[in-house]
Amino acid sequence: MIDIGYFSLCLALVAAGCAIGFSAAGAHRQHLPLIRSGEHAALAYAGLLTISVMVLWHALFTHNFEVQFVAENSNRDMPTIYVISALWGGQNGSLLFWGWILSLFTAATVLFNRHRYRALMPYVVMTLAITGFFFVLLNLFAADPFKKMPFVPADGRGLNPLLQHPLMAIHPPLLYLGMVGMSVPFAFGIAALISRQLDSAWLLAARRWMLIPWTFLGAGLLLGGKWAYVELGWGGYWGWDPVENSSLIPWLAGTAFLHSIMIQERRGMLKVWNMVLVILTYCLCIFGTFLTRSGIVSSVHAFAQSNVGPFFVVFLGLAILGSALLLLSRLPELRAESRLESFISRETAFLLNNWILLGMLFAVMWGTLFPVFSEALTDEKITVGPPFFNQVNVPIGLVLLLLTGAGPLFAWRRTSTESLRRNFAVPVGAALPAAVLLLIAGVRDIYALISLSLCVFVVASIALEFHRGAGARRHSTGEPYGQALFRLLSKSRRRYGGYLVHLAMVMLFIGFTGQAFTTDKEFVLHQGETAHVAGYTLQYGDLVQTQDANMSVVAASLELSRQGEFLGTLLPSRNFYQTHEQATTEVSIYSSLREDFYLILVGISDDGSAKFQAYVNPLVNWVWGGGLLFVLASLWAMWPTARERRLAALERASVRQADFLFGPGTAPTHA
């Protein structure tokens, strides 16, 4: 059985190789059957990797501890969901999983786009297959998930109890879907460069294929934060750890790309820049994968050191070099069609947005790699911690927030002072009183004050856009206001979906701002005693002990109230897992829209008294709420409109008809 997995991995390498060769040759000679063979090879490569993955999953489910990976990452009494997630619980399996997702993305691209983007597709398939080839190669020669043990152990090592959390079963696949999926827009960029089809067709494809992984990656980042928050017990959700940073960095690059392509579509500018961004996003995804697996920066949760590092360096070097040379050779064809007419324009706002996002990206990267650079330059390894990242990113983030609201208020090309005054009147008129109110309410932290006022500014600016659009529509169609607003949202999904994403960002910023007001306190209570924390009253009742085969639990029961009103019973606990000889701290959270009361049971003394640590975290739920809105709004923005669906269907029909009447490949490429 295991040999089938290994064998189909070998075949997948061959199939990926064929996909590269056939596609390149077919495109070069304009030979349709060859191009088709390339596509079929890509589909076969996806199918073969699927078989490999299924075999490994089967081995995990049947507890085949003959396989080293299975023995090291699972055991007999693991719940089913964690047997599934054990696939990406270790280095070798996760690399296989990476390659598999890439192959699925490749197959999806072939199936959805082969008629639509005929001139680009062979090169798209080629580029994706090259990346796929690399990962299969890695699996075969450096990280074999099917490697057998010299003996068969009775039971496996199992999965770390900390990772036995449902969020940990979804968070890594979401990150992978994000990081891997960004290969597709890159492939379209490269295909456009090679085929010299540098009009906006590739941009449209790249935009949609960027939105999908971008959403996955964003959701993955937030879920990882949620896991850290409920599981790690330090009261926060983001620690600027290299592993977290390595997936934030490509997300920032992708965000910059999604914004700057709008200038190219509208005004034919920034063509080179967009290529650079899409290449950068891809390289950063590979780099992030490399960073977490090579051990070049020390992190709390980096993978074990292994020998995959040099492979990544070589591949990344080739990718950068190849893309750069290709881009250089096409520079004359990427000349801008128009120039910046005025600094007071939408274009400038977008440009600034790109600057800021890249500034943030650079800052995060700088901080993450600071130990490496400093060691190379001064022989002394200097690390920087969260204060660095916060110090740098908070101001940059606030400027970004300002632009989120201000950008849409500028007109394309140039904006007259008169229209500026008119557009800014409402948002500024809303933000200034809000700032005064916040001051009166006692907000003294300067960053928090600016941030919350800016949030009001952005919301007002978005509301103004919605109101104007709906008003205009009601005027021209006579629809009632509500209907006009809904139709507006569903007809211009891109634009208004984008604004909804901005609203999600506002919610996130409100949540982030809450961190400025966090309070924490540690205290010892004997049974029956009460403690007071930030307006809450906490009464310690008693200790509850339970035990099952897997673990024993000691929980403290406390009654939480505020101003005499009973809010709930908190049960922070410590669980001891027998098989792992490890304890986990389970926090207990009383959560409301305003704030979280976060309670940790630190430890228990012999006399039954216990030490607790309490955090009051204002506005945390806004982060999770913002995350949810982010996903929904992105889905709204990427969902094809009725018109786009009709067009796509027509196009497919016309391609088929042309193939039938005049022979394959005669239909004009993209509409």
Next chain:
Amino acid sequence: MKKYQFIFGSLVIAAGLVYLFASGVQQSAAMHLTLPALMEQLGHRDFQGKRLQLGGGTVVAGSIKWDEYHHRPDFTITDGEHQLQVRYTGNTVLPDTFKDKAIVVLEGHYKADQQLFDAQVVFAKCPSKYEGQSYDDHMKTLNEKQPL
């Protein structure tokens, strides 16, 4: 004219960024050392007041002495050759991965007068991946890499 405005604007932004970077680094910079490197430099280098990040150590089995409420322990770390006494003085509850034989990265100060490391932050590897993180594996890689 416009061009100069643009250049000027960029310079202002760049200067702001450089300032943010520099002050951020100053606030949180810590010198990374491995345990053997620290032990070897102790004689001829003053670490007074210097924020250190100390890697390359594992918790000596049985050395963890918790306080009454299992909050701030004293413990000893080793690289197989040297040993160093550590006192945890941070606030956060230690990660659950902190136990005998755990691989730890510490942040804090070396107190020469007490010959101990005052750790404000303790990272214990590693919640994420189990493989290759066992004590034996770690000692093996340490031995292979010597001299560090």
